Amino acid sequence: RTPELLLEAELYRQCMDKRNFYEQNLKLYKKVFGSGILKKPPFSNLVLGLTYGAQVRKILAALFEQYVPKELEAHVSLRGIAKLLSVLDTSNDLFTVQTKRWNGQVETYTERAAGLPIFADMCFWLSKAGEKDWGSAFTLRFRLQQYYRKQKDREKKPYYAYSSSRDDYLTLSDYVQCYVRGVWDKDLFYKAVFTFLDMSSILEPVSTVEQKGAVSSRKARVGALNAFFGSGAIKPVDGKYRFDTLGDMPEMAFAHTLYKEVLPVVLKVELKRGEQPTPFSKAAHSIQAIYGIDYMIQILTALGRDPLQRGYSYYSSDTERKSVLSHLLKVSMPGPGETAKDLKAALKGTDITRKRLAELAMYAQQWIPMIEEYLKLPGFASACYYFIAHTSEGLDDQAKSVIAKYTPLSPEELSDGAFDVRWFFEAYGKLGEKNFRILYDAAKYSSSGTAHGRARKYADAALGKVKIEDLKAEIDAKRNKDLLMSMGLLPLSDGKLRREEELLDRYQFIQKYKKESRQFGAQRRASEGRAVELALRNLSVNAGFTDVTRLTFRMEGKLVEQSAAYFDWQPVEEIELMVTVDENGKSALKCRKGGKLLKSVPAKYKKHETVKQFQEVHKKLKEQYSRTKQMMEQAMEDRTAFEVWEFLELYKNPVARPITENLVVMLADGVSAEEPAGKTAANWRPKLGFLTSEGLVDAFGVITPVRLEDKIWIAHPYDLYRDGNWQAYQKLLFEKQIRQPFKQVFRELYVKLTEELDKEESMLFSGNQIQPQKTVGALRSRRWVADYDDGLQKIYYKENIVACIYAMADWFSPSDVEAPTLEWVVFADRKTGKQLKIREIPDVIYSEVMRDVDLAVSVAHAGGVDPETSHSTIEMRQAIVACNLELFKIKNVRLDGNHAIIDGKLGQYTVHLGSGVVHQIGNAMLFVVPVYSQHRGRIFLPFVDDDPKTAEIMSKILLFAEDTKIKDPNILGQIR
Structure with missing residues (x-):
């Protein structure tokens, strides 16, 4: 009895969900089930509610799906719908529904009794009936459809009724089955289709399966296939549909027959129409494939001199003559075995010009090879695909495969805006200016909007036609x-x-x-x-240049060469000017009068032409410093490879030298930084050091010789971590007072957690509350972008990885309610969107993404989370404090977790390495107000980036380590 009880429970659940409809039509239920399987009017005492109603209903639905056989569903449905049909009449076939619309108006409309709880399920179960019950199930559904078709005038639809709402109980696949099973002949099939459906319902699926070879899901019209063949009857293989391999299916043979019978009738009418639509005009847009040169010539002839329809127009109807004919041209293609000779013969006696054929090639790319052969223009296809490739619209698989033969650039690079100079001039050279111009004008038909404009702009620029x-x-x-x-x-x-x-x-x-x-x-x-x-x-x-890096180095060097004359004193009337670059690479404009330096250029000289030139050079050098610093940090994150000679060349640049010479670099050694070829993680040691003309000098002074053509990376903390000498480099920076342009050796590092390696989400920062707008602001300079669907995301184009930060947040407007909570960080393939496991992510990318998330948590925190206590920040400050203590030869300070513990002479103190709060042990918190400008000079930080909090913490540690030297009465008054 278990399946029967589960089925009854499922029907009960449906009645519970639509209790009002059920009770409103109780008389009808009594007529149908009064002496049926349930022995009494069903469910006369519906339970008002259960403690865990939603959970119970989910469990019952799952049990029903698993344990109730289709045969039982069909058996109950056959009896139930047969009884319903026997009692249906105008008194109970429709019932009235009243709803209140958004404006308060009460709307009244009708619903069908066949859509009530229990009956709606039974109709659905009949559509899934097996071979044994198929005939009886079809008959009942057909009778139900006929009945309600007769009541059509009595039905009243709601104002906002969906046009796709179900009014029929049979689908096209049911009619197809009637034919292939021999129940109906073809005439009866056509009659049923044109009575209950329309011409489009046939044209779309039968023309879809006429497509030859591998067909993408985008062109396969899956919905139409399911409607004709049955849901899931035709499945893709490796993501592609191959209809021409399914000829043994009786339904497929029937589809081919229908195509041969219906298509010529539709085309005959449409190709001879005037401006007024025909009965087939709307359905013509459903055609997916038309074969043969003759049809293509007829379509072009019918179009005459009218331009082709490009994309969707809000102001034009889909039954307009130009719209219909343009669509037919778009889906036309050469027939099997047709050649350029056939095209030549077909064109005789027509007024179709070379210009029109060029437009056809751009509009319907399947004609390009034949048109190229007919016109006898080598390079025609190449030029066509040049324009197609350089539009900003997406490409289909067929176009991608052809374009790959002409250029090594990927479709994504072409779509973004990359240009293949060799390909362009090769195609242009073969075609010549006159023929290229014809394609240039026809290029508008390669896109639906203005996307072709980019290809034209590139062509104009490459040919020097713009100033x-x-x-x-x-x-x-x-x-x-x-x-x-x-x-x-x-x-x-x-x-x-x-x-x-x-x-x-x-x-x-x-x-x-x-x-x-x-x-x-x-x-x-x-x-x-x-x-x-x-x-x-x-x-x-x-x-x-072989890449952008080489161009950048050359241009930055050229910029300094141009500025060389301004590095010496030059007289300007009574004053002298000079641009200087200090040891950190930062430029300054100096002015002197009578040998004495002035604070600034006197106001009366500011409009002098020479002064303006000096100011412009100073401005350019400042911008160059900022650019170079940013480029080097980006190169470290992106694993950009440099050749040794290029890096040494930068040492000649007074702006770039302070930035580059203080960076730790790593010999690439011809292998990937992430997975060295042929070397295990256990035995592989990177060759690190500061680059000099003698070679790489490591933290211990050992020199590794390098060749000028060797490739190097700017080392990431992950490389120092793997090398095992990270602390040695940190110590070296303090000993030699080396100030790096950005945080490299003292950069926060995040290593993958072992328990997360095989997961697709990292929960490292989940649970932290953040302020969305502050988060977006904090990460803006780190190349993060807010996406409506995927939260904050950062794209790595070279590795084809997208990193996403997920939180239940609106990244585009301030949060007026409780601050959202970070959920997880995920990494996905940029091209496929498939989520990647943490194990698959390069370690440097993982570390940088997590560092950014930590930054967001610190800067944009909300609630009780301490913004300064992230583990990596604490570790970085511990290393800086330890090195400074050694530098100052201080012995009475020790580090313990997140605190520095100071044994002073007036008392014992703790300084929190995150917040900077000072406590005297056995006493209260000590209030010490920092003056950030005074930290400069005394406190050495091994990087140029401003970090006032670290400087403040270091200053407090040094202050209380020598507490007997404190002169401030406010501080002394707090110390007991």
């Missing part, structure tokens, strides 16, 4: 990213000196665009930042 001044003006006025990326493609002069000047001018303009981007929000900054990357890439390729 650099006009380009700059438009970029400044509209901040057009496509124009920015095209700037690097403008031809360069042949003369070396002029060529270098043009390169530097464009390089500086692109960098200016990047700097101006800071004023915008994170998403715009990210998109403009990507445009800058591609603009520099296009410029470097056009100039003959």
Whole structure:
């Protein structure tokens, strides 16, 4: 009895969920079930509620799915629907429903009795009936459909009724089964389709399965396939559908027959129509494939000189003549075995021009090879795909496979804005200017909107048809990213000196665009930042550099060469000016009068042309310092490889030298930094050190010789950690007073947790409450972007990894309710979206992402979380304190967990390494107000980045370590 009881419980559950409808139609239920399987009117005493009602209903539904056989469902349904049909009449077939709309108005409409609880389930179960009961189930559903079709005029639909709401109890696949089972002949099949459905319902599936070869899910029209063949009857293989391998299916043979019968009828009418729509005009948009040159010629002839329909137009109907004919042209394709000779013969006597054929090639790419052969234009296909590849729209798999033959650039790089100079000029050279111009004009048909504009802009720039001044003006006025990326493609002069000047001018303009981007929000900054990357890439390729890094080094060096004359004193009337660069690489503008240095340039000289030149050089050098520092930190995170000679070349640059010479670098040794080839993690030791002309000098003074062509990385703390000498390098920085341009040796490191290696989410920071807007602000400079669907995300293009921070937060507006809680951090494949295991993530990327999350927790914390107590920050400060204590030869301070414990002469103190709070043991907290400017000079921090909190903590430790020297009466008054 268990399956019967579960079925009864399921029906009971349905009645409970729609109790009002059930009780409103109780008389009908009594008529159907009064002497049926339940022996009494069903469920006359419905339980009002259960303590765990939702959980109970879920359990019952799961048990029902697992243990109630389909045969029992069909058996009960056959009896139930047969009885329902026998008692249905105009008194009980419809019932009235009243609902209150959003404006308070009460709306009255009707619902069908067949949609009531129990009956709706039975109708659904009948649609899944097995072979044994299929005929009886079909008959009952057909009778039900016929009955309600006759009552159509009595039904009243709600105002906001969905057009797709279920009115039929049979689907196209039911009619198909009637034919293939021999129940109906073809005439009866057509009659049923045109009575209950429409022409579109046939055209879409039967034309879909006519497609040859591997068909992507996007083109397979899966919904139409399920409607014709039955849900899940046709399944993809390796993500592709191959309809031409399913010829032994009777349904497939029937589909091919219908295609051959129906399609010619529809096309015959549509190709001869005028401006008024025909009965088939709407259905014509459902056609997915038309084969044959003859049909293509007929469509072009019918179009005449009308332009083709591009994309969706809000103002045009889908039954308009141009819209229908354009769609038919789009899905037309050469028939099997047809060649360019057939095309030539078909074109005789028509007024179809070369220009129109070019438009066809751009509009329907399946015709490109045949048109190229017909026109006898080598390079035609290549040029067509150049325009298709450089639109900003997505590409289908077929286009991707063809484009891969022309360029090594990936579809993602092309979509972002990368340009293949070799490919362009190869295609242009073969076609010539006149033929290329025809394709240039036809390029608008390669995209649905204005996406083709980028390909045109690139072509104009590469051919030198635009002026650099006009380009700059438009970029400044509209901040057009496509124009920015095209700037690097403008031809360069042949003369070396002029060529270098043009390169530097464009390089500086692109960098200016990047700097101006800071004023915008994170998403715009990210998109403009990507445009800058591609603009520099296009410029470097056009100039003959192997990559952007080489171009950057050359341009930054050139900038200093141009500024060399300003590094000496130059007279300007009564004063003298000079630009200097200090030992940290920072520039300053100095002014003197009569041999005496002035604090600033006197106001009366500020508009002098020479003074303006000095100020401009000073400004450019400041920007160069900022750029170089940012580039090197980014290179450390991204594992950018440099050749030794390039790095040594930077030492000649007074701005770049202080940044680069104090960085620890690592010999790449021709292997991946993450998984060294042929070397196990246990025995592999990276070759680290500071780069000099003699080689790499490590923390112990040992020199490892290197060749000029050897590749090096800027070492990440993870490399120092694996090397085992991290503390030795930290100690060395203090001993030699080396100040790094950014946190490298004292950078916070995050190592993967063993228990999370095989998980797809990291819960390291889950549970921390954050303020969304502050979080977005804190991570903006770290390349994080807020996404509506995926929270905060950071994209690593080279590794094809997307890191995401998930929290139940609105990243786009302030939180007016309780601060959201961080949930987890995940990593996904950039191309497929598939989540990756923590084990698969490069260690450097993992560490940097977690460091960013820790930064967000510290800066944008909410609630009771101490923002300064992250484990990594404490560890970093412990190392700095330990090195400073040794430097100052202080023996009365020891580190214990998160505290520094000081044995002073006036008392014993603790300083918290996170918050900086000072306590006297046995006494209360001591209030010590920091003056941050006074920390500079006495306290040495081994990095240029401002870190006032670390300096404050170190100052307090030194102050109380020598408490007998304290002069401040306020502090002395607190010490007992």
